[in-house]
Amino acid sequence: MIQTQQIGPVKIFFGKLPYYPYCNTLLVKGRQTLLVDPACEEKALRRLRAEEKIDFLFNTHYHPDHIRYNPLFDGIDFFTxxxxxxxxRSLDSMAEWVGVKGTPYEQTWKATLTKAFGFREKKEVKEVNDGTTLDLGGVTLQFLHFPGHTPGLTGFLIPEFEILFLADMELSPAGPWYHNKKASIQSIVDSVEKIRKIRAAISIPSHGQEVFRGDIGPRLDRYLENIYSRERKILEALSTPKTLDELASLSLISGFRLSREQVWFLFERNMIEKHLERLLDGEKISRKGDIFQRRAD
Ligand SMILES: [Zn+2]
Incomplete structure (x- = not known):
């Protein structure tokens, strides 16, 4: 049985695991009901489908660990x-944004999405923007755009209850993740600063069983510090010249051993590549052909 917690109008169904391939699912109830990221656990979601009248389905972003049981809720008004x-709308677009399109990983990645995660292209997608409100009757949500992890990552605020949903700006010690081709480190930094300005008593992340109360400033600081410490590790590794693939093989960010056959090798490589771009911009490293090296201080 998975754990749940009720906070005001929000019921949290904590993910079966605190990380991929599950996430926390939220059920927000006014006179109408919104279901967010149905990916906590299959059994709990089947029960929810049978017992609750759900009016709206919302996905914070397109990652598999957030959309995996969407098919159970087919036919419900869908927002993202x-x-x-x-x-x-298109698996091909997702493949492109993730960065697997045209790589040796594309076919297995697509097969995993459609078979293990039941992905189906949606014809009807209702789009929300930063600041879009959804009135559930007695409870009003304000969607908030936190781009970076993906271009569209979106959480929300319920101002009346000062409840902030952070989605995958999850502030875990292991994050943040910018492993997709379309991810952006600078956008994540900007989203952290945006979150810092939001008044909230309770902040709910998409992963982990901890709900944050009060000031999350120090957690936001640590989240940013993770980016900078990764940057320092890469700089250190570049005291001797290396290619992008050589750097990716060191698994400086993911921290677990990666074989090149695994798509995570590509994700680690994407993250390193984004750091290299930043370091080149900041003139901390130089590039000769495929080789990167730290500049003398
Ligand atoms: Zn994600």
């Missing part, structure tokens, strides 16, 4: 942010 909407 405009900037991630193409990935729900």
């Amino acid at each position: 942010h405009r900037d991630d909407a193409p990935c729900f």
Whole structure:
């Protein structure tokens, strides 16, 4: 049995695991009901489908660990942010944004999405933007765009209850993740600063069983610090010249051993590549052909 917690109008169904391939599912109830990211656990969601009248389905972004049981809720009005909407309409777009399109990983990745995660392209996608409100009758949500992890990543605020849903700006010690081709480190930094300005008493992440109460400033600081410490590790590794593939093989960010056959090798490589772009921009490293090296201080 998975754990649940009721906070005001929000019921949290904590993911079967605190990480991929599950996430926390939220049920927000006014006179109408919104279901968010149905990916906590199959059994709990089947029960929910049978017992609750759900009016709206919302996905915070297109990642498999957030959309995996969407098919159980087919036919319900579906919302997601405009900037991630193409990935729900087309698996090919998702492959492109993730970065697997045209790589040796594409076919197995697509097969996993359609078979293990039951992905189906949606014809009807209603798009939300930053600031779009949804009135559930007695409870009003304000969608908030936190781009970076994906272009469209979106959480929300319920101002009346000062409840903030962070989605995958999950503030875990292992994050943040910018492993997709269309992810952006600078957008994540900007989203952290945007979150810092939001007044909230309770902040709910998409992963893990901890609900944050009060000031999350120190957690936001640590989240940013993770980005900078990764950058320092890469700089250190570049005291001797290396290619992008050599850097990716060191698994400086993921921290687990990666074989090149695994798509996570590509994701680690994507993350390193984004850091290299930043370091080149900041003139901390130089590039000769495929070789990167730290510049002398
Ligand atoms: Zn995600």
